[in-house]
Amino acid sequence: MLRQVYIILNDDIIYQRNYAKGLDDSLFTNVYMNIKQSAFGKFSEETASYEFFKVKLTYIVEKSFSLIILFVTGLGDDFKNIKPQLRNFQKEFLDFYGDNLKNGSVSIIPDVFNPIVDNIHRNLKPKISIVGFSGVGKTTTTKLIKSEEIPMQHIPTITGEVATIKIGKLHFFLWDFAGQDQFDFLWEKFIRGSDAVLLMTDSTLENLEKSKFFFELVNKTIPYARLAVIANKQDLPEAMKIADIERLMGQKTYSMIAIDQNNRPKMIRIIADLLDMDTKVSPLLKPIFERDLLMDKVQEALEQGDFNKAIEIFEKISNICLELGDDSLSIELQEKAQKIRSVLASSPSSS
Secondary structure, eight states, X not given: OEEEEEEEETTEEEEEEESBOOOOHHHHHHHHHHXXXXXXXXXXXXXXXXXXXXXXXXXXXXXXXXXXXXXXXXXXXXXXXXXXXXXHHHHHHHHHHHHHHHHTOOOOOHHHHHHHHHHHHHHTOOEEEEEOOTTSSHHHHHHHHHTOXXXXXXXXXXXXXXXXXXXXXXXXXXXXXXXXXGGHHHHHHHXXXXXXXXXXXXXXXXXHHHHTHHHHHHHHHOTTSEEEEEEOOTTSTTOOOHHHXXXXXXXXXXXXXXXXXXXXXXXXXXXXXXXXXXXXXXXXGXXXXXXXXXXXXXXXXXXXTOHXXXXXXXXXXXXXXHHXXXXXXXXXXXXXXXXXXXXXXXXXXXX
């Protein structure tokens, strides 16, 4: 998945496009100096790639202009797929701004250039795989994400289905695999290249225990992929609570009722949260932006000793987490707010 694009001219960033979290501003200077040293060395290659923590950095250099174009992608992205996109992007940029580079001044108009960059993202679009055993709601969830009519009876998926979905202006592959045991020999092949895996369960103990098989499959085949458990059918009486599911599975878990079409925004936000997508991509992602902003504010309130404000913010974040399907974090934040209340109530100044 393409996460960020940088164009650096004479050590200045003249263009930056963010699709998801990648390089923090605080890290960029050190990373760039290492790239510059490698890119402009005597025996350097025009195009190169290396891993940096949780991302892959791939760059192409135009030495005559002291120009570096940098793609920040996921660790699972293959260099042989990134390289041609990077070369094409360099050609597009030089076709647009080559004369300006010769004259020593470049002013990029984002509204003109962004569609070109978005097309690169489309060519490297993320692959999201929905896995799970038969009858847990994978096809229903796929139809929910695609905003299609929700089937009210279970019809088994044969081998698998691939769809393209949009979040804002961005495109994603969505793969839904058949969950019947007779197709298990295909699962490893199907999930290869996935950026994110949604493990669907029906929230029952029997299905959850059985579904642990997919953890091994993902770790073996795509160790860099993001993975979350989608605890579907939370409206049924036999459904386990999210906190209990997380303890059992040892994995981030989101609550879901996939037959409710009102849950489409929640499902989109789960995908965006899992991929660390930039919240400016779509208005649907506004709650994620608000949550992250409030997380910073609650930290400030705690550091300043403003505990009443911290309680208020914790409760706001808790409500947002419920909207995002992140029930366990919502409960955790409510517990933190209650703990602060208890401390304040028992302190001498409160009496």
